[in-house]
Amino acid sequence: MLVFLRPDADAADRERVLALFRAEGIRADLRVLGAVAVVETPPSGNRLRDRVAALPGVERLESSESAAYRLAAGHGRTTRVPVGGTAFGDGSFAVVAGPCAVEGREVLLEIAEAVRAAGAHALRGGAFKPRTSPYTFQGLGEEGLRALREASDRTGLPVVTEVMDPREIPLVSRYADLLQVGSRNMQNFPLLQELGRQARPVLLKRGMSATLGEFLAAAEYVLSGGNGKVILCERGVRTFGDDTRNTLDLAAVPALRSRTHLPVIVDPSHATGRADLVRPMARAAAAAGADGVMVEVHVRPDEALCDARQALLPAELEAMIAECHAIRSVLANGAGLMTGAR
Amino acid sequence: MLVFLRPDADAADRERVLALFRAEGIRADLRVLGAVAVVETPPSGNRLRDRVAALPGVERLESSESAAYRLAAGHGRTTRVPVGGTAFGDGSFAVVAGPCAVEGREVLLEIAEAVRAAGAHALRGGAFKPRTSPYTFQGLGEEGLRALREASDRTGLPVVTEVMDPREIPLVSRYADLLQVGSRNMQNFPLLQELGRQARPVLLKRGMSATLGEFLAAAEYVLSGGNGKVILCERGVRTFGDDTRNTLDLAAVPALRSRTHLPVIVDPSHATGRADLVRPMARAAAAAGADGVMVEVHVRPDEALCDARQALLPAELEAMIAECHAIRSVLANGAGLMTGAR
């Protein structure tokens, strides 16, 4: 059993709960996770439910299972998450665009100007890159972060970049507006816990074989630490399919809508790994009610150091954005479309 | 090596090809598949390539691998498949709707009128149902087919229904306009071969764990038999996901576009198994460039004998169709959107 305490519960309230279990010889553990204080008991604690529920500082009792994402839970409304001068989850369709990796200052500035001109709302680019092999390009590190900052200052686009190591959060936070947690780290709990203590918003990508329940429970690690600014990103799951890099699970967008109030965006570039599929899948994401997309763009894809096959050209990005906005404008005339509700 | 003969090749042409291999001690098998005559040889036949290619009746030589779906292959244009008074693949967005199973004459007529009024283009309904358990409702059989025909005659909607057994094709063909091959039978080759000899168009649903290459090779079984009227249907693949019945692989729509000229529709009802996800996924299919959708509709879902949780109400169908058409109309103003090309 989990006993969630009220946000305003004080030390005396907590002690009262613990004392009740102690008196019955039941081990009860208090855990304070930034925003949330919870007392966990073994199954034997369940028989005290009524007495515990009546204590003054107690908010509610839940099973471990159902409580896994209580702060992330919700539907019918989406939480607005501001990022730099833009926002996710406010009913608009946000477009994050940029190269897979920051490869150098000049080319990044060139790409940043191009995506801004094409209508993007934020700039993406990797400075710390999770690479399958230890011998391949791992990103420019702080040099890449500096270039991202400069590109942001010039274009006004907020910067989204990945952080992989809890020890690098302070460094990355100095330069970035939105901290991305990649698929491989969706259940890197020390990283998530550390991000729960930050002020920067977090973009959490779904793991390659994560259920939606696990995805939301991972977000809960950040939320329960006190950082309520989490954006979810569907980026494809791993299946037997061999035509695309991953299988984009677009139904996850309305399915998440029915379970959470967090904004949900889609990454069709990593989901498909093919530039020719990015545009139709971005349109589909807009039609399915996503709060935005994140796509890879390069001015000269042939020179890209990674994922060249999935990068759009700026002109393709511009066409894609126009189509997505056209779809959203015709849907906005209906009622309740974006909720995914019947 | 596969030697494809020209459609107008005669017995003498064939004999000439076989004789050449025979003279070299190589076993070569002639196979005539309705529309296609092919000579297959072991790898040792490859060394005769040039001499074979020069023979009069020979169209071209191919490896077994690349030839797997030569009639289905194509891109840039979509073949129009007429079904009753409507058509698939002509640039419009076709909507097939109806109950999972035909449960009785009266309720079917009621549903048929409702889906026609909502704007559907064809009526679906199962008379022979593939059920996991032998003990549950297997469909009404010919009684169900008769009800479908009557509903079609009253509403003008062509009828789509599943055929599972090659022995039942003549019976089903008497009543139905479009013969559906279900996911479980995507690689039921005797069934596909028999359908290749029919005049009726075929709706081929993707297998639960079929690659697109296998999907197209399955279609090729019908095409090579002489029946060129095949419509493909993406209906979700099986993954670890537990929020939806299957995982809708919507990227398969543009990916198929780049490999085949056959029309591609989407079944969001079976893909998701949840009525609340059908509408956003139908919109997404329209945005991704599908040639249509097939959805389950019931006037009283609670009374449905199967798949009640995924059936739309007629009013929901009407709203869904309006949204899909709105999306298609804004996209049609752009150029080349429906090809899925970059």
Add this chain to the structure above:
Amino acid sequence: MLVFLRPDADAADRERVLALFRAEGIRADLRVLGAVAVVETPPSGNRLRDRVAALPGVERLESSESAAYRLAAGHGRTTRVPVGGTAFGDGSFAVVAGPCAVEGREVLLEIAEAVRAAGAHALRGGAFKPRTSPYTFQGLGEEGLRALREASDRTGLPVVTEVMDPREIPLVSRYADLLQVGSRNMQNFPLLQELGRQARPVLLKRGMSATLGEFLAAAEYVLSGGNGKVILCERGVRTFGDDTRNTLDLAAVPALRSRTHLPVIVDPSHATGRADLVRPMARAAAAAGADGVMVEVHVRPDEALCDARQALLPAELEAMIAECHAIRSVLANGAGLMTGAR
């Protein structure tokens, strides 16, 4: 609700059950499946449970879900299925071996002699081959069946071969001792129903993405038709893995043991697609408690028309059989090992 009638229930018993529902205005369908007579009702029939249960011909009432494989259900003992002069499920470890496809009379006789000498208990070989492409070798048909019969008569090994089409069952049954249903046809219900009316035993291979519940329900189609001689075969499931053709789900062996009394064998050849993995996986199958294995063997794998990469040489088969028997002999000294029970 499903009402299962007693095997000895007569027409009057059945009518009494139907009449009871009719009197209440509830539609109840009688279905007679060879061995089993069942009455299916809509949920509204549940309120008559007690009255129905008290009727003379009624065996028991079940929900559709739990009844899906009632004849296949069981544990603690395995049903012995005799095939020609050998048997599956009698505690021994049966080895079925032979080529992927029958390629000709001479080579088959050569292989048959070799696998008999190596210690195999049955001969496998495909005469009707399910092939992804319509243009590749589809098997020798009846010519292949005749060769199998001759090989069987010479070696004394019973013959296992695939049947794909319900119309071919009489033909195949004339030549084969054990009728194989391939993975692609695990849910080809008309085929299974027809096999339920036969005297020949059936080897049912698990579908590429079938759960164990679906696998057992597919077996139930045969069992409920009156043919109780079904052997199950685990042959790998389809996953993202790229080192092997499929992913062998060996835990399915003890998991099936805990749910069914049917014998369970393993096909490591199709599961892995790699000859170098067949032998260790056959050993593992023996250690996990399987009732046997089916493996592909060829005297000259380089000449095989299909699946050359997964065929063992006869000498490798002999070593494999020796290892499997050694494992079984040391395990047989313990108690209860083969049940998979704790």
Add this chain to the structure above:
Amino acid sequence: MLVFLRPDADAADRERVLALFRAEGIRADLRVLGAVAVVETPPSGNRLRDRVAALPGVERLESSESAAYRLAAGHGRTTRVPVGGTAFGDGSFAVVAGPCAVEGREVLLEIAEAVRAAGAHALRGGAFKPRTSPYTFQGLGEEGLRALREASDRTGLPVVTEVMDPREIPLVSRYADLLQVGSRNMQNFPLLQELGRQARPVLLKRGMSATLGEFLAAAEYVLSGGNGKVILCERGVRTFGDDTRNTLDLAAVPALRSRTHLPVIVDPSHATGRADLVRPMARAAAAAGADGVMVEVHVRPDEALCDARQALLPAELEAMIAECHAIRSVLANGAGLMTGAR
């Protein structure tokens, strides 16, 4: 192109390589990863292959793809990894056993004595637990580590425990003999890089949807940092299957054998999630040629704080070990069985 330098290459050798590319206007990056120094160039560097290969400090040139696990690559022999007083990969079958989580000092000591008496070679137990939900038991932390150390000192069994955070490596290393990287962290590259700089051996568990190539490339992160003591652990992959928690990919054992010299063990507890399947799967692992197994054991499973359903009792462990050893002894009489080779 990747240029691998010889272990004894000095600063002058490195500069010579870099200078050659510089002179051609090609950007070349030197990366020193503990044991390995590598120069990475863009594709344009390939045209200098011959000149680079002739330089004194150069060991060999490789493409990024093929070099991904060069230190892990190998077959035909297995590297012996000593852990405390025992060893993995020396031809014996090592058994690691213990509770899912350390729940308290007393119960751990009790379990440790029981698994030692049953014949285990090492003690497992989690002090830092990766849990899906932030609200459930996360392990006892350093208190748990202290208990593990005490249990090890009493029983003589080396301790295996998980480390999730690079910042905790020094702490965990003070108490543990073998540092486990869990499935969720298989591609936590900062963690792997840090472990590459340690003296302690590493037990790397396969990710839930990792290919074997990715698994080996993850091991390479540790190896290339200078820590050559890596043991691989197959623990099941995520599929559609619903009978077991994961799908044990036992063919990965011989498949890894053919690609790497690192020891490979199997975790049937997490792979199946069912105690009744652990024993047959441990036997199967022994038969497939694994270097050992890791299993969960508890003296009173009903009291376990996590994964109670998959814990063996000590008596079951003892029987399991006896069976595994019996299998290995009969196999050891053959030649080359454990290599997985044909």
